[in-house]
Amino acid sequence: MAYCLTKQRQVILQVIRQSEEHLTANEIYLKAKQILPTISFATVYNSLKFLKDAGLIAEIKFADSASRFDKKVSRHDHAICTKCGKLIDIELSFPQELVEMASKLSGFKPKSFGFTLHGLCPTCDE
Ligand SMILES: [Zn+2]
Ligand SMILES: [Zn+2]
Known part of the structure; x- marks a missing residue:
């Protein structure tokens, strides 16, 4: 280190x-x-x-x-429970075109991007 x-x-x-x-x-x-x-x-x-x-x-x-x-510093996404606040990692790969499209629509130069799924975790959904 x-x-x-x-x-x-x-x-x-x-x-x-x-x-x-x-x-x-x-x-x-x-x-x-x-x-x-x-x-x-x-x-x-x-x-x-x-x-x-x-x-x-x-x-x-x-x-x-x-x-x-x-602790995970490489690019990844998250799912968050809207009821208990549980936050977990999800591994998704996004097509490069999606990033390019978002860049085009916003006029922003992309530095990073993220996806967050909001919903009920399996425990809260029971
Ligand atoms: Zn929950
Ligand atoms: Zn994470």
């Missing part, structure tokens, strides 16, 4: 990588605190920014809720 990570940052990265979920900053803070009881929320917050800028984690933002952090 090209980055020199402080103990706090290592712990935060470990928390994210060991989780099967997409955690919020607050959830990461609570888990990191179990390993490093002295860690502060500000340190977690700053470390998340650092790790994101370093490309080691990804941040997923939804307009009306807290950001979630993702």
